[in-house]
Amino acid sequence: MDAQLRQEIVDLCTAMLATFSKEYIKAYTIELVKKATKEARETPSPYFLEKRPKDFDKSDIFKGSLIKLGAVRKNWLKRHFVVRYDYSVDYFVDENETTKKGTINLCGYRVEDDPNQSAITRIFNLAEKLGVDTSSIPKPKELPPFTIELYHYSRRCYYIQCANEDEFKEWVEMFRICCRRAYGLKNRDPCHQGAFHVAVRNTRWSLGRYGYWSYGGNEIQILSDLISTEVEYDILGRALRKLPNVPWFIRNFLRNKMMNVIDGIITSAVNPSWAAMDKTVTELRPTVEPRIKNQVDPIAQAQGNIVNKMKEQIMSAAQQSIEQHLAPHLAKIVRTTKEPIQSGFVESFKIWNDKTNGYSGNGSKESFSEYRRYPNNCWTMHPARIQIHDLEDPLRDLSKIFSDIWPSSIIYSIKEDITAMAYDGTYTFEKTVTEDQQDIESSKNSTREKYEHDVYTGTDEQIKFVIRSCACPVLFKVLKPITKPILSSLSSLVPSGLNDFLDVDEMYTQLINDIVDENTQIALDQIKN
Incomplete structure (x- = not known):
């Protein structure tokens, strides 16, 4: 990776974080406005059933003993897994649940029910990016039957083995539910949640990325993934083409080294930037929220006027x-x-x-x-x-x-x-x-x-x-x-x-x-x- 390429990545990080920061602070203020407006004018729900609070029942959801592949020694060890009410997954040495070995938050992950095939697919996709002849790539070592892969492209992956097909099907479905329902953002404030997701969307839109993008995790992980994805779109292809024409293992080794450098650049930019954003909105809210509550009616009136003007000017084009x-x-x-x-x-x-x-x-x-x-x-x-x-x-x-x-x-x-x-x-x-x-x-x-x-x-x-x-x-x-x-x-x-x-x-x-x-x-x- 030469100095010019490194500088391109630094510049992209700086630009995207500046865009996100602007969008997040703006969206946070708008979420405070929505909150004040909703409190002032209760809008009836179209549904008759009452909404169950997320933490209404804190009982454990699912549990069972499985075999897990160790992260360091790569040996298979029996562990007792417990899916908590918030869809985080704790695992213990045994059923007594006294010695906890770790917690898995699957927000942003996906479940692979055929990890052997998915590994081959990922290797072939990577080989295509690297311009390597796939016939020269050896097959990866096969995992045992009934193995589940909890996969994330930039975080630790987990490999879990079930005893039989029924157990395998149960846990595949349960892990998929955890992937979807696990909560990643550390800040649980609804205004923050709404603003963060709007800022992610608007940052992507500013780059012309209007389609669907799957993401999950905490704030720093999501921002890092957002930038990493754009680096892959915009820069990584050019960087990979500069790799020398050498065997697969060497090219993959060089590619991984390059990704480590890129991840380091992104992390060093995201951590202080997010800390500054978080501090800004934390200090902003006590000042801004009382002002909003005192101006709910003028805000609603101005918004109505602007929307009416907007309808007049864009309705024809929108309908067309x-x-x-x-x-x-x-x-x-x-x-x-x-x-x-x-x-x-x-x-x-x-x-x-x-x-x-x-x-x-x-x-x-x-x-x-x-x-x-x-x-x-x-x-x-x-x-x-x-x-x-x-x-x-x-x-x-x-x-x-x-x-x-x-x-x-x-x-x-x-x-x-x-x-x-x-x-x-x-x-x-x-x-x-x-x-x-x-x-x-x-x-x-x-x-x-x-x-x-x-x-x-x-x-x-x-x-x-x-x-x-x-x-x-x-x-x-x-x-x-x-x-x-x-x-x-x-x-x-x-x-x-x-x-x-x-x-x-x-x-x-x-x-x-x-x-x-x-x-x-x-x-x-x-x-x-």
Whole structure:
């Protein structure tokens, strides 16, 4: 790696962190505005079931003894694994759970159920980048049957062996749930969560990366991965082409050395930068939040005025883009997605109803302990979640038209919302009995009515989610050259003193989402009629 290449990476880190910092601080302020507005004007939820708090039940979810490959000695050792309520995974020396050996947070990871094949695929993909003849690469050492790989491209990977096929299937599904539901961000404040994800999105958009990007972990890990991915897009190919024409093992060794240098540059830039950002917003909030609360009405009025002006100036172009890129496919998307999504929610209701009818406790909180945990069992919810597999072919076809969608992510997200509704159903029933003091049968009936309503609400909301996932990346790309000068001019309409509290770009993003939702609702109504 020469000095010029190193400097390019340093400059890219500096530029991306500067963009992220600006976007994060702006988004954090906007999240405070949203929080104050929501508190001042309660917006009713379209759902009737009550939302179960994330930490409502802190019981362990799943446990069992498995064989784990050591990180240093590379020997296989029996370990007792426990999946906690927050989907972190602790492992111990034995079932007594007295000597803890480690914790795995799988946020940002993926589960490979055929690690031998996935290892070969990764090696061949890397060989292609390095320009190496794949016929000269020896196969990696094979792992034993029923081995699971918990894989991350830039963090430690874990290899876990199961005793038999049934155990293997159970743990594959459980680890996949942990990958999806484990919480990575260290700061649990909702304003921080919302702002951080918006800043990640906007930083990618500033680079022209409008499509889906999978990420997870804590703040520093995500920022490092964000920059590392862009280095790979923009710089790494040129760097790899400079490697000498030598055997695979030497080229791979040199490549790994290069990646170590790149990772070091990124880490040394991200750590102090994130510390400074975190300090800035921590000091900002006590000053800004009281100002926002005192100006909720003027902020809402100014936002309404700007959005109305925005509609006047971009609606024609937005509707034209929708007519060109979305409308020809809209009815078909609604028809092909509605049946599997609705079937999934209907099946989740049947499972909930069966479990609820089977409840025979005395109405105490303790008597609900087993009942409330049934959605954690992947096999119990499997009949509902598997319905969504029927979306695979339609979404794969749509990806030929909407190239920035990620079918597997869309499918998994819908599965999770189906499971979340089952959690909300159990919580609503339990709360109605234990806190609202309704009798058990009345509580079952009232919760049943709410669940049945939410099945259809959930179906419509998930169809809108699918269509937003397809259409919005395309629309943002197409409309960017048209809307950029318009949005710039609309910034002048922000009243003096409210500049920090109103974000024209965020209003625009929400407006496009709303326009897509409105068109989707029209298509839904037409199909229902």
